[in-house]
Amino acid sequence: xxxxxxxxxxxxxxxxxxxxxSIDDLFAEIPAAVRVENGxxxxxxATELEVDRFFRKQSDKNLAASAAxxxxxxxxxxxxxxxxxxxxxxxxxxLTAYTPYQPEISQGTLQTLFEFQTQVAQxxxxxxxxxxxxxxxxGTGEAVLxxxxxxxxxxxxxxxxxxxxxxxxxxxxxxxxxxxxLKMPANVEVLGHAEIAQIIELLDNETSCVVxxxxxxxxxxxxxxxxxxxxxxxKALLIVVVTEVxxxxxxxxxxxxxxxxxxxxxxxxxxxLNFGGPYVGLFATTKKLLRQMPGRVCGETVDADGKRGFVLxxxxxxxxxxxxxxxxxxxxxxxxxxxxxxxHMTLLGEKGLxxxxxxxxxxxxxxxxxxxxxxxxxxxTTSFFNxxxxxxxxxxxxxxxxxxxxxxxxAGLPVSRLLPHNQSDDLLVIAVTETNSDEDFDLLETxxxxxxx
Amino acid sequence: MNKPTNKMNNVxxxxxxxITETHTDHPTFTGNKALQINEPLLFEVxxxxxxxxxxxxxxxxxxxRLGGLDRDExxxxxxxxxxQTMRHYVRLSQKNFAIDSGMYPLGSCTMKHNPRxxxxxxxxxxxxxxxxxxxxxxxxxxxxxxxxxxxxxxxLTGMAAVAMSPKAxxxxxxxxxxxxxxxxxxxxxxxKRTKVLIPESAHGTNPATAVFVGYQVQTIxxxxxxxxxxxTIREALSDEVAAIMLTNPxxxxxxxxxxxxxxxxxxxxxxxxxxxxANFNAIMGRARPGDLGVDxxxxxxxxxxxxxxxxxxxxxxxxxxxEALAKFAPVPFVHRNADDNIVxxxxxxxxxxxxxxxxxxxxQMGMNTRALAYILSHGQDGIKQAAEDAVLNANYVKAKLKxxxxxxxxxxxPGFKRPAMHEALFxxxxxxxxxxxxLDFAKAMIDEGFHPMTMYFPLVVHGAxxxxxTESESKDTLDQFIATMRDLAKSAQNxxxxxxxxxxxxxxxxxxDETLAARKPILKWTPNAx
Numbered sequence: 001x002x003x004x005x006x007x008x009x010x011x012x013x014x015x016x017x018x019x020x021x022s023i024d025d026l027f028a029e030i031p032a033a034v035r036v037e038n039g040x041x042x043x044x045x046a047t048e049l050e051v052d053r054f055f056r057k058q059s060d061k062n063l064a065a066s067a068a069x070x071x072x073x074x075x076x077x078x079x080x081x082x083x084x085x086x087x088x089x090x091x092x093x094x095l096t097a098y099t100p101y102q103p104e105i106s107q108g109t110l111q112t113l114f115e116f117q118t119q120v121a122q123x124x125x126x127x128x129x130x131x132x133x134x135x136x137x138x139g140t141g142e143a144v145l146x147x148x149x150x151x152x153x154x155x156x157x158x159x160x161x162x163x164x165x166x167x168x169x170x171x172x173x174x175x176x177x178x179x180x181x182l183k184m185p186a187n188v189e190v191l192g193h194a195e196i197a198q199i200i201e202l203l204d205n206e207t208s209c210v211v212x213x214x215x216x217x218x219x220x221x222x223x224x225x226x227x228x229x230x231x232x233x234x235k236a237l238l239i240v241v242v243t244e245v246x247x248x249x250x251x252x253x254x255x256x257x258x259x260x261x262x263x264x265x266x267x268x269x270x271x272x273l274n275f276g277g278p279y280v281g282l283f284a285t286t287k288k289l290l291r292q293m294p295g296r297v298c299g300e301t302v303d304a305d306g307k308r309g310f311v312l313x314x315x316x317x318x319x320x321x322x323x324x325x326x327x328x329x330x331x332x333x334x335x336x337x338x339x340x341x342x343x344h345m346t347l348l349g350e351k352g353l354x355x356x357x358x359x360x361x362x363x364x365x366x367x368x369x370x371x372x373x374x375x376x377x378x379x380x381t382t383s384f385f386n387x388x389x390x391x392x393x394x395x396x397x398x399x400x401x402x403x404x405x406x407x408x409x410x411a412g413l414p415v416s417r418l419l420p421h422n423q424s425d426d427l428l429v430i431a432v433t434e435t436n437s438d439e440d441f442d443l444l445e446t447x448x449x450x451x452x453x
Numbered sequence: 454m455n456k457p458t459n460k461m462n463n464v465x466x467x468x469x470x471x472i473t474e475t476h477t478d479h480p481t482f483t484g485n486k487a488l489q490i491n492e493p494l495l496f497e498v499x500x501x502x503x504x505x506x507x508x509x510x511x512x513x514x515x516x517x518r519l520g521g522l523d524r525d526e527x528x529x530x531x532x533x534x535x536x537q538t539m540r541h542y543v544r545l546s547q548k549n550f551a552i553d554s555g556m557y558p559l560g561s562c563t564m565k566h567n568p569r570x571x572x573x574x575x576x577x578x579x580x581x582x583x584x585x586x587x588x589x590x591x592x593x594x595x596x597x598x599x600x601x602x603x604x605x606x607x608x609l610t611g612m613a614a615v616a617m618s619p620k621a622x623x624x625x626x627x628x629x630x631x632x633x634x635x636x637x638x639x640x641x642x643x644x645k646r647t648k649v650l651i652p653e654s655a656h657g658t659n660p661a662t663a664v665f666v667g668y669q670v671q672t673i674x675x676x677x678x679x680x681x682x683x684x685t686i687r688e689a690l691s692d693e694v695a696a697i698m699l700t701n702p703x704x705x706x707x708x709x710x711x712x713x714x715x716x717x718x719x720x721x722x723x724x725x726x727x728x729x730x731a732n733f734n735a736i737m738g739r740a741r742p743g744d745l746g747v748d749x750x751x752x753x754x755x756x757x758x759x760x761x762x763x764x765x766x767x768x769x770x771x772x773x774x775x776e777a778l779a780k781f782a783p784v785p786f787v788h789r790n791a792d793d794n795i796v797x798x799x800x801x802x803x804x805x806x807x808x809x810x811x812x813x814x815x816x817q818m819g820m821n822t823r824a825l826a827y828i829l830s831h832g833q834d835g836i837k838q839a840a841e842d843a844v845l846n847a848n849y850v851k852a853k854l855k856x857x858x859x860x861x862x863x864x865x866x867p868g869f870k871r872p873a874m875h876e877a878l879f880x881x882x883x884x885x886x887x888x889x890x891x892l893d894f895a896k897a898m899i900d901e902g903f904h905p906m907t908m909y910f911p912l913v914v915h916g917a918x919x920x921x922x923t924e925s926e927s928k929d930t931l932d933q934f935i936a937t938m939r940d941l942a943k944s945a946q947n948x949x950x951x952x953x954x955x956x957x958x959x960x961x962x963x964x965x966d967e968t969l970a971a972r973k974p975i976l977k978w979t980p981n982a983x
Contacts, residue, residue: 001835003566003759004842005927011842014849014928018872023841026848026872027739029708034744036837040608045832048570054829055822059579061594063587072584075813082506084535086576089763092553093546096567098904099765101559103967104960105899108549109764112542115495118977122529128976134620134767137813165813172783172809176631176666221520252522275595276585276814277620278767290974296765301970304955304963307491313970319623319661320910324670329661331623332755336763343542346495347505349532358511365514383520405588413586420801434508 001045065273067408069440073387073431074217074413075136075163075243076276077268079356080435085270085343089336099296099332103311104303109339110310113298116342123248124262125255126284130295131312132333133281136265137166140211140241141173142294142328143263143283147209147237149327150292154179155206157199160186161216163243164418170211186419188380188389188427192222200230207234209261213241214254218380218415218429219387221251228258237261237289245269245282246433247385249357261285270344271337280337291317294328359434360386363441367432370445376452380427387431389415395452397428404447411444489961492544496978499531505538529980548961549764550904556930558850560876560907560919561656561704563734563756565843568830571759571823580822585814589797595818596796600787602825606752606771609836610733611743614779616772616786618816622731625751625770626662626698628783628811632749632774633696633725634666635781635808646695646724652681654705654911656729659698668695675913678871679705679862679878683714690722700729701745702736704911705861706847706876706919716746725749725778733757734923735844735875738837748775754817758824769820780806785815842924843875846931850920851877853935857942859883861914875923881916889945891916893953896964900957901937 006014011023020026027035046054065078072078089095093108100106100113113131120129133139144156156174158167158181167183174181182202184195199210210231215221224240231238240254242264254262266280267273285293291314299313319326348356364386371390372379381388392400397414404411415427484491517523533541550557557564575581583592603615616632619625630649637643649663652673660670671689676682681699697719701709709715719726728742728750734757742750754760754769762768774782784807785798798815799805831839851860851873859882881891895905895918907919922931944952957963 001831001838003568003831004835004838004924006842006845010928011845014845018845018848018852020848020872023845026841026844027736029710029871029874030736030740031710031713031745034713034740036739036741039738039833039837042605042608042833043829045835046829048830051570051826051829052574055574055577055580055598055826058594058598059574059577061597062579062583063591064578064582065584065587066578066582070584072587074586076584076586078582078584082535084505084539088539088542088546090572091543091546093549093551094542094764095572095761096552096564097549097764098552098557098559098562098564098762102550102895102899102905103965104896104957104962105548105550105904106764107961108545108547111492111494111545111548112764114976114978118496119530121977128974131765134624135812135814138620138624138811163813165810168810169812172631172811175809176634178667221522223520223522248524248528250517250524251519252524253528256526272581273584274581275583275592275818277812277817278769278819290976297974297976299970300975301966303965307962309962309965311965311967311970313967313976314974316971318657320657322661323657324660324664326657326661326664329623329627329658329665330621331658332621332766332768335766336761337767339764343538345530346499346533346541347535347538348530349499349504350501350528350530352504352506352508352532353528353530355508355511356506359508361517361519362511362514365518366512368518383518383522385519402588402590405591410584410587410591417586417800421803 063408069409069443071412071430071432071444072410074429075265076273077244077431077433078273078435079246079268079433081270081272081344082347084347085340088343089340094339095336100312103309107309110298112339112342114300114310116338117298119342119345120282121284123245123253124284125253126262127287128290129284130293130297132338133283133295134334135277135279135281136243136263137169139263139281139283140166141169143239143261144170144209144211145173146261146292146294147239148179150289151208151236153206153208155182155208157182157202157207157210158184159195159199159212160184161191161195161218161220162211162213162241163217166241186422188218191216191218192220196222196227200227203230203234203236205234207236209237209239211239211241213243215244215247215385215387218389219384220381221383221385224257239263244386246357246360249353250361251385260289266341270340278334278337280334280341292327295330296333356434360432363436364388364432367441370441371448374449374452386433387429389427389429392426392428392452396425400451403451407447409443409447411448488547490544492541494978495541496531498537498541499533501527501529501531503532503534505533505535555902555904556926556934557904558906558920558922559904560921561731562907563921563923565759565923566925567759567761568827570830571826574826575819575822593796596787596798598825599821600789600796602821603787605828606773609737610750610773611741612773613776614774614782616774616782618783618785618811619751619770619772620812620817621766621768622751622753622770623658623662624811625772626658627665629727629749629751629772630662630666631808632778632781633727636725636778637695646693648694650686650689650694650697652699654703654913655698655700656704656731659729663698679707679913680709681715683711683718686715687718690718690724692723694722694724696725696727698727698729700732702732702874705878706873707871708874712745720746731756732875735840737840738833739840743775748778754820754824759827760820760823767817767820769817781808783807783809783811839924846922846924846926847873847875847877849931850922850935854938857883857939876919876921878914879918880914883942884945887945888950889953891918893956894941894945896956897941897953900959903934903937
């Protein structure tokens with residue numbers, strides 16, 4: 001077996017040194033009745049070539065984004081990741097290191113985390129960021145719990161524009177923690193500023209937080225400044241979710257609008273689609289709320305020679321020190337995905353990110369205009385970044401998407417996929433990024449026109 | 454004709470060292486030491502002007518549709534060109550210890566070899582470049598990979614179901630405890646059963662998780678031999694207890710020999726048995742947790758099944774569930790239709806008894822592909838051999854070090870002759886009166902080229918040193934490690950404190966001030982900080 005270094009002679013010598021006659025003696029503590037003697041009816045070991053063949057076969061059954069005209073978003077976006085990123089994250093020293101518990105021999109990971117935290121704080125325009133969460137959705141769930149801790153209240157008001165699966169994650173955590181969730185309807189007609197007015201009406205002294213998303217699930221942008229003021233007036237916290245981090249290269253940051261916690265998905269930068277994971281959760285807050293923040297944090301310090309270095313810090317919030325009093329049970333972060341994010345963001349810099357954002361936005365503006373000219377298509381989103389919602393009057397969006405998929409066009413996300421009981425069968429959310437070519441636009445427009453005729 | 458007076462230098466460069474002095478510290482102009490280069494922060498080498506990507510110019514539009522929310526102010530993001538980016542991160546990487554470069558015997562963390570075929574297949578376009586919400590008929594091959602891995606995990610553990618979406622071990626714990634709470638709710642006993650029993654040797658995530666789900670934690674003492682006494686459990690059990698969270702093999706590296714009796718007692722009392730599966734590497738292929746009476750157990754794919762730790766993640770924590778809990782597994786889950794034999798993902802809990810959703814999308818697909826590649830490479834025979842070699846290595850290290858370090862539980866339990874499982878636990882008695890702590894000892898190991906073992910955990914012994922070599926280490930490496938540990942132990946006992954108290958001397962950094970970092974948190978770079 002290629003992963004196991006011992007020869008039979010090694011094993012014999014080692015058993016002798018231990019003073020037992022066979023390996024079975026070392027497993028004698030396992031009750032005899034439950035020892036597995038004859039395997040599990042599963043295959044034995046395979047060569048590397050066989051393993052490679054198996055996965056190629058599985059891979060070939062799927063339609064890769066790169067092989068299609070691709071317009072799916074809804075919390076995961078296809079952006080171009082430079083080859084440099086994937087090369088660097090595969091360096092042994094990054095790929096095969098553990099959590100940096102020994103800072104003297106982990107400065108590579110730690111300094112990168114410090115750079116990551118800085119980039120996240122800058123993007124969100126917030127004072128402090130942590131070293132990442134598992135992903136945007138779990139980070140959002142943790143943000144709500146953090147708000148409950150910080151305000152000692154239990155009621156969260158969730159905008160209907162938050163990603164439906166993020167809401168399910170919040171509801172699940174609240175369900176088991178006996179917290180209350182007031183969920184606004186996911187009605188594409190009253191999102192944005194219309195919904196904000198409704199939320200402000202609902203604020204009271206039991207509200208711990210309001211959760212909104214920008215751009216929201218349907219793509220709509222809104223200014224949260226007035227909402228932030230109203231939320232703060234009842235001493236609650238404003239949590240802003242960002243599922244498309246590239247938007248921050250074009251759109252005003254949540255921190256600028258008065259958010260107390262900003263949380264989101266970082267997958268667009270460096271990570272790729274990966275069928276939903278692993279991704280990287282970004283999490284930032286104010287200095288005031290720092291001690292309530294979940295997750296690993298990296299901080300600057302000095303070594304015995306006075307030289308600057310970095311360590312994991314503020315661990316008195318964490319499970320391995322505080323056990324049942326910890327702010328979260330979280331143990332890992334998104335490690336390698338934070339590295340990919342940081343390297344890609346470094347390659348982009350301010351200029352690259354802004355250009356990538358505008359390429360995505362302008363593409364979306366052009367496509368939205370083109371599609372809205374098709375009979376039976378209504379554009380429902382007024383202000384948007386790179387994602388917009390259209391109504392296919394009298395048509396089932398899911399059927400249309402399936403029909404177009406057969407032509408290698410992944411046309412977007414039918415709202416009913418995530419909200420099956422929302423009477424939104426005719427809604428389609430379409431995402432555009434810098435990876436979409438003019439040919440992609442032509443293919444989608446033509447196919448959609450045909451499918452609707 | 455005169456010959457040219459200029460002669461080629463045919464003396465050449467000296468090829469043997471002519472050095473009179475050995476190894477003293479010579480300061481350099483740059484502060485660098487050859488391959489050890491001080492690398493500034495990105496923000497000190499880059500600028501907001503620089504970029505390392507070329508992106509096609511955005512298409513022309515008459516007006517943007519950002520609704521007046523344009524980000525006008527500078528973000529302040531620093532960039533680097535491609536070659537500078539490469540050098541910056543390559544230099545940073547060189548400051549990391551990694552399993553590829555040396556032995557990493559971190560107890561409970563299972564730092565085993567990360568095969569590169571895993572990385573290769575995880576990047577196949579049909580597995581990596583697919584969107585979680587594209588139509589399911591365009592991703593059947595990926596869903597089958599999840600199903601295939603799930604099948605292996607259920608069979609290796611002897612359990613009825615597996616929730617594949619948890620993103621890490623602690624997230625898996627959360628999922629398992631939620632399944633238990635859901636089952637209690639279905640029985641109408643959730644309000645009554647509010648306590649969870651957790652041994653003091655448990656990972657910190659266990660009590661943190663139990664509290665997360667709303668339980669009170671009752672800590673259980675371990676007996677002198679490092680395991681849990683079924684009598685103590687019986688005493689603690691009542692109709693207020695929801696579950697026990699037990700690690701097996703436990704964090705002392707011992708198999709909980711009374712586990713079946715404990716499981717029976719727990720079930721008789723109407724509670725459930727959560728097993729922390731962090732140490733499954735020790736018994737995989739030789740015993741199935743389902744046969745031991747476990748109701749829920751997470752599996753750390755990044756420990757047991759070789760997916761890379763990546764400097765702290767991403768992990769993956771599928772949770773296997775017993776028959777009693779199976780139907781409460783969260784969405785999404787894989788369903789194979791009996792009529793047409795087609796796989797799909799069930800994404801909505803309506804119409805099922807699923808307790809809810811742990812995460813957006815379907816979990817850590819990239820980790821699933823890698824773990825399955827490892828499992829298929831090993832097969833059931835290789836998996837069993839891997840567990841055996843892991844246990845052999847831990848016992849070998851223990852046998853060769855027990856006369857110089859202090860093995861835990863041997864003195865407290867006269868006649869203690871039980872084998873370790875996958876890790877060997879020592880404590881700091883051998884350092885008594887030397888003025889050297891476990892931490893100092895660990896830092897001296899760094900100078901010798903080894904990553905230290907897990908320290909000060911588990912909490913049940915003083916100055917714990919938990920060594921987990923894993924099956925990936927050769928006998929030669931283990932012998933070198935053993936010789937080094939013996940030398941360090943002797944040196945400590947001979948009063949050579951200098952080697953320890955100020956260590957490490959040869960790492961990229963000297964010992965770092967963690968107190969300062971916590972007292973005055975500096976968590977990001979700011980312009981003009983000085």
